[in-house]
Amino acid sequence: MDTSLREKSDFSPVRWPNHAYIGRFAPSPTGPLHFGSLITAVASYCEAKSQHGKWLVRIEDTDIPRIYPGSESHILRCLDTFAFEPDAPIIFQKDHLARYEAVIDQLKHCNLVYACQCTRKILGSNAIYAGTCRNLKLDFKHQAIRLKVTDQQICFEDALQGQQCSNLQQDLGDFVLKRRDGIINYQLAVVVDDHLQGVTHVVRGADLLDNTVRQIWLGHCLGYSQIQYMHLPLAMNAQGQKLSKQNLAQALDLSQAPQLLAQAVLALHQEPIEIDQPAIMLKQAVTQWDRSRIPQHQIHLSGIYQ
Template identity: 45%
Template sequence: MTALPDEPAVPTPPTTPPAPYRGRFAPSPTGDLHFGSLLAAFGSWLLARQAGGTWLVRVEDLDPPREVAGAVQRQLDALAAFGLHSDEAIVRQSERGTLYQAALDRLLAQGLAFHCHCSRTGLAAAGGIHRRCVAQGARTDPAVRLRVADHGVVAFDDAVQGVYAQDVARAVGDFVLRRADGYWAYQLAVVVDDAAQGITDVVRGADLLDSTPRQILLQRALGLPTPRYAHLPLVLGADGRKLSKSEAALPIDRDDPLPALRAAWLRLGQDPAALAGAGSVAALLARAQSDFVVAAIPAGAGDRHDAAAVSTIAD
């Protein structure tokens, strides 16, 4: 079995050039834009604008069974109402299968990925973590997984959450690149698209913090640059769950955008006085851009390290 090189237990510096800055907001069309989505969009837009960079919108429509009819256009309309416009043509992942297939073929040819015939039931005894194939027979629709080395910690320094470390083998295992149902897995698509679009800085919600080590492994396997990362605090509903999974995930009011923008500004730890008197979206965004302080963003990801990774770093 071909294994990936051992991963260091110290943060890996980004390999992207310091400029020009290119960021993105990448919603999934599983519903209308809600406050948590707005926070991610607004935060990523602010960091891009403060750096004098480019801000892109990418539609991550990889999972048709979960897609809500009309959600893509409603999300884009909502972003426009809040003054958040993509600087380049909007990309849809559903139209980029050729790129994903080319990356997958490379990994398979190099022995870094493999066809897996295991079922979720078969992996239940291992907590769903794949370290070896346990299938009793071949499937007509196998998944494809990345081979993950048996040891080694992936660590990186997040601009908001600080150092995050994960032993991917123990915490996640060999992870899926293409699902058994034929759909592309998020991890592969996001890595390929970030590289293809020249993304230097990934700014998104802290719910995706623990996905980043997997994406760094994929970047290394494919010989792609690793961007800088900043994971913004989550917005939780009254039940303590992430807002997008809560009944509180109601669409934001496109007809009255200023209250939601002010609320997002506060959740990003910014001074409310900076936006005082701003009576239009354009005026508010102009003031926000000039007064935004990255260091004021609160860390809100919860537990930032898995136990195995912390133990490795401490040794």
């Protein structure tokens, strides 16, 4: 691995003096926030604040064509209504596309990426990329850009899910950082921004668990510090479906914010909190927070979320 990239990078992360824990909530505006999003927000906020850390918010909107009209403003209204107060200005990724391009240029300089002309039709149903374009030395213009991976086991210890391991070459192959249409891939943007924001701990849903090794590998290639992860179990409705935008989960009803906040705390198997103003309820939730009570596998909402 060429470590010269560490010396060439001029991206310096935010330094948070006297804070060992910097967490974040990073929703994507591809639809309105739903109850599963609220569970993640509550868990990430309480985990950070219970450790006297900082809590940040980032809107992950690099996939501009998929932005759902009005969803960004809905996210901001939710944060305000539920009394979540970030400890730094909210970042919108689409305002910082140049920083991702700069990181890609650094990776090019160190021969860690290559241009790929493979279309979905060419790839078919293959789940593992075979490295078809790795040695073709194609021009980068109007092509996808893939990060090279190696044949090695990468492991990390998840705070809830335990040890997770993957060999990216065998399980996935070289993966895309920038699409042929110019859209910056989630994997690149999240790694760069976590680094620049000084994030030390990530709390998010288990549906993102299989992204983590990719992000650890990219962070390693860039010389970034290792992040600690906690992947929450998926929230399941009465029909056994996970709450998601794809399943058309109902948008949060802001007129019921105190009740929904109390239900989110119960869904995480925490001690009940009293119905009050959301700011007061969050303080109580932080005081009572106990990570060990969170279920490991699934959160069943039947009888909790109505």
